[in-house]
Amino acid sequence: MMIDIHDLTFSYGNTKVADRLTFREDEPVITGLWGRNGSGKTTLMKLISGLEKPGQGRVYVDGIAPYNNPEAMNHVAYMQESHPFSYLWNVEDALRFGAYFNANWDQKLAEELAAVFELPRKKKIHTFSKGMQTMIKITIGLASKAPVTIMDEPSNGLDAHMRKQFYDVLLDTYEEHPRLFLLSTHHIDEIEPLCEKIAVLDHQRVIRHEETEDLKRDGIHLTGSTPAVEILMENSRVLDERKIGKQSNVMIDEMFTAEWERRAKEAGVTIEKAPLQDYLVQLTKKEGKRHEYV
Numbered sequence: 170m171m172i173d174i175h176d177l178t179f180s181y182g183n184t185k186v187a188d189r190l191t192f193r194e195d196e197p198v199i200t201g202l203w204g205r206n207g208s209g210k211t212t213l214m215k216l217i218s219g220l221e222k223p224g225q226g227r228v229y230v231d232g233i234a235p236y237n238n239p240e241a242m243n244h245v246a247y248m249q250e251s252h253p254f255s256y257l258w259n260v261e262d263a264l265r266f267g268a269y270f271n272a273n274w275d276q277k278l279a280e281e282l283a284a285v286f287e288l289p290r291k292k293k294i295h296t297f298s299k300g301m302q303t304m305i306k307i308t309i310g311l312a313s314k315a316p317v318t319i320m321d322e323p324s325n326g327l328d329a330h331m332r333k334q335f336y337d338v339l340l341d342t343y344e345e346h347p348r349l350f351l352l353s354t355h356h357i358d359e360i361e362p363l364c365e366k367i368a369v370l371d372h373q374r375v376i377r378h379e380e381t382e383d384l385k386r387d388g389i390h391l392t393g394s395t396p397a398v399e400i401l402m403e404n405s406r407v408l409d410e411r412k413i414g415k416q417s418n419v420m421i422d423e424m425f426t427a428e429w430e431r432r433a434k435e436a437g438v439t440i441e442k443a444p445l446q447d448y449l450v451q452l453t454k455k456e457g458k459r460h461e462y463v
Contacts, residue, residue, distance in 0.1 A: 171195060171317060171349045172217060177226035179212060186212040188373040189226070194366075197316075197347035199339075201381070203357045204370035205453055210353050213370065214319050217351070218247035230317055243272040246315035248306040250322045260290045263305055264312075273314035278342065282308040285334060299326030307335055311342050319351045324359045336363055358446050361385075371453040388448030389425050392418045393438035401436055408451035420451050 172194045179187035187209050194200060204210045215221040216228050219235030228234060235241035254263060260283060268274040283290065286304040294305060303326050310320050324332050340363065343350065352360045357367065367384050369377040377384060388408070391398050398417040406422035423429060425442040433440035443451075 171197070171231060173227065173229040174213075174216070175227050177216065177223055177228060179216065179221065179224045186373055187216070187224075190374050192368060192375045192378065194349055197343075197349050198365050199343060199350040199352065199363050200366040200368055201357060201360050201364035202351055202353040202368050202370065203355070203449055205355070205450070208370040208453070209373040210370050211321070212373075213375075214247060214249075214321060214351065214353060217317065218245045218319060220247070242270055244315065245317045245319065246271060246310055246313035247319040248310040248321065248323075250325065252302075252306050254294045254302075254305075256293075256295050258294050259292055260288045260294065260305060263294060263309060267309040267312060271313040271315060273316075275312050275314050278314075279308055279312035282311060282338060285338060286331070300328065300331060301326075303327055304331065304335075307338075311338060314346055315348065317349045317351070319353070321353045322355070323352050324354070324356075332359070339363060356446065357449060358444070361445060369449060369453070376453075385445050386424045386426075386442075387422065388443030388445070388451075389421050389423050389429060390418065390441040390443050391421065391433065391438050392416070392441075393436070397436045397438050401432060401438055408448070408454070420448070422452065 172192065174190060174192040177187050177190040178185070190209065190213065192213065202210050212221065216223060217230060217235065219238060219241045222236045230241060231244045233240055233244065235245060264279050267279065268276060286308060288301065288305060288308065294302065297305070303323065306320070307323060310318050324335065327335060352364065354360050361381060364381050366379065367381050368375050391401055393416065395412060395415055395417040398419055402419055402421050407419055408422055409420040411418045420443050430440055
């Protein structure tokens with residue numbers, strides 16, 4: 170088992186940031202971590218990488234408890250959104266320390282990625298643009314060849330061309346050397362094409378963790394006359410509801426299916442699949458409600 174977290178509770182002082190959180194990944198896979206601010210994403214990544222000590226519950230990575238365990242460095246690489254590179258480091262320094270701290274380091278790959286991303290080898294990292302800082306983090310994360318590789322906001326600051334470059338090199342290295350990637354983001358649309366699975370965090374727990382294609386089927390927009398829409402959404406979980414005059418637009422937590430398309434057509438209601446990002450935002454915005462038609 171690559172990651173085994175069970176019934177984990179963790180707090181900073183009186184602020185609980187993980188609440189009976191459970192998360193498991195048994196095999197190499199590219200998994201997206203999505204959550205709103207304060208959902209617990211950063212805490213989860215720090216606990217997996219051994220930067221924080223669990224309160225209650227268990228955290229194991231490749232069968233070992235990572236906190237205060239030097240052996241964990243051979244199993245986990247964690248590239249933080251604001252990674253703590255030394256103010257004095259240039260790219261050469263970062264790659265040298267990457268090789269020192271990662272037992273599976275691939276120097277040839279690091280050199281290739283630095284060339285692909287056109288990183289200036291002698292320039293101080295603190296002078297880099299946000300996109301260039303992201304590219305050096307990607308380079309180190311991929312070259313680490315760590316069995317569990319965590320990247321926080323890995324497309325942050327990348328233009329469309331460099332994002333495509335990132336997708337290509339990540340998939341290439343994953344195919345050549347399968348491992349567990351955790352890609353954390355606020356904007357799932359930017360990394361969703363890469364992810365085989367997505368884990369959704371809300372209120373310090375993992376509330377959904379499933380195949381990307383399954384999650385993408387959920388979330389339906391209904392638009393039409395209020396009476397017709399209300400009949401359709403009866404007994405469904407309503408995630409968002411807006412009324413303009415006699416018209417209603419709602420998002421419900423249902424799977425988009427041919428049966429729903431048939432029902433909507435018969436009712437004279439427009440039906441659309443909700444974009445994944447919009448669905449997740451509404452899913453974690455509130456608990457939703459049961460709408461009873463009267």
